[in-house]
Amino acid sequence: MMKKMILVAAFISALNASSQDNVRNIELQQQEYHFNTVSFEVHQLENNLIEVNVWGVENDLSSIAIINQRGKTLIYKYVDSENKKYEFELDNLKPGKYFVKLHMDNEIRMKSIFIR
Numbered sequence: 872m873m874k875k876m877i878l879v880a881a882f883i884s885a886l887n888a889s890s891q892d893n894v895r896n897i898e899l900q901q902q903e904y905h906f907n908t909v910s911f912e913v914h915q916l917e918n919n920l921i922e923v924n925v926w927g928v929e930n931d932l933s934s935i936a937i938i939n940q941r942g943k944t945l946i947y948k949y950v951d952s953e954n955k956k957y958e959f960e961l962d963n964l965k966p967g968k969y970f971v972k973l974h975m976d977n978e979i980r981m982k983s984i985f986i987r
Contacts, residue, residue, distance in 0.1 A: 908927050909928055909973075909975065909978075909980070910925070910927055911923070911924070911925055911973045911980050912924045916958070919961045920958060920960055920961065921958070921961060921971070921984065922958050923956070923958075923973075924955060925950055925955060925957070928973075928975060929952055930952075931949075931952060932949075932976070933949070933950035933975045933976070934947060934950055934973075935947075935948050935950055935971065935973055936971075936972045936974065937959055937961070937969055937970070937971060937984075938969065938970050938972055939967070939969055939970075940968055945963075945969070946959055950973075959971075961986060964986055966986050966987050967985070968983060968984070968985055969985075969986065971983075
């Protein structure tokens with residue numbers, strides 16, 4: 872909310888400014904407040920193989936885990952900021968509902984998968 876207020880205030884001051892230099896400074900401030908968006912997708916490649924695509928993760932301590940309905944971690948991999956695709960073999964998992972969990976610094980995202 873505060874960032875939006877700053878951008879609105881910068882926009883209003885740009886409208887009221889008469890010099891071209893002030894407008895350029897405001898544009899730089901807008902770029903400063905631009906945030907990367909994290910994208911997290913799960914795709915089935917073969918019968919017992921899924922691919923997890925991750926974009927926008929910048930922390931080297933991020934991880935992807937396959938967990939069961941009770942919250943037990945069954946498969947675990949660290950996310951490398953250079954790598955965008957991760958494959959998981961699900962041969963050893965019984966039929967049922969599982970979750971793919973992306974754990975970042977202060978955020979957790981989850982997707983459901985069903986094995987039949």
